[in-house]
Amino acid sequence: MKIIYFILACISSALGAIGVLLPVLPTTPLLAAVLFAKSSKRLHQWFVQTKLYQKHLDSFVRNREMTLQTKVRLLSFASIMILLAIYFTNSLHLQIFLLLLMLIKYYYFIVHIKTIR
Numbered sequence: 001m002k003i004i005y006f007i008l009a010c011i012s013s014a015l016g017a018i019g020v021l022l023p024v025l026p027t028t029p030l031l032a033a034v035l036f037a038k039s040s041k042r043l044h045q046w047f048v049q050t051k052l053y054q055k056h057l058d059s060f061v062r063n064r065e066m067t068l069q070t071k072v073r074l075l076s077f078a079s080i081m082i083l084l085a086i087y088f089t090n091s092l093h094l095q096i097f098l099l100l101l102m103l104i105k106y107y108y109f110i111v112h113i114k115t116i117r
Contacts, residue, residue, distance in 0.1 A: 006040075066114075067117070075105070
């Protein structure tokens with residue numbers, strides 16, 4: 001299973017590199033970090049000690065909860081990236097898909113992730 005996590009992490013890293021040019025893929029570097037951490041105990045230990053994990057992910061991983069500030073930052077950044085993609089694409093189908101994706105993201109963050117103080 002660890003080799004599968006490693007392969008998925010490599011794919012996510014490549015998508016993250018592409019995401020530098022295409023703002024549709026804002027979360028793939030984080031996904032890559034999580035998958036690399038799952039592929040190795042040493043990488044996992046390092047990852048859970050990082051400020052990124054401690055500040056933004058630890059409470060979510062443990063209890064499915066985030067601070068309001070973290071939610072607002074994540075939603076704002078991702079929404080800006082998706083809105084830019086909507087603005088620069090000419091395909092109406094893709095624009096509708098991205099808009100639906102954004103609405104689903106807001107629904108998930110509001111309904112399924114508890115807000116802590």
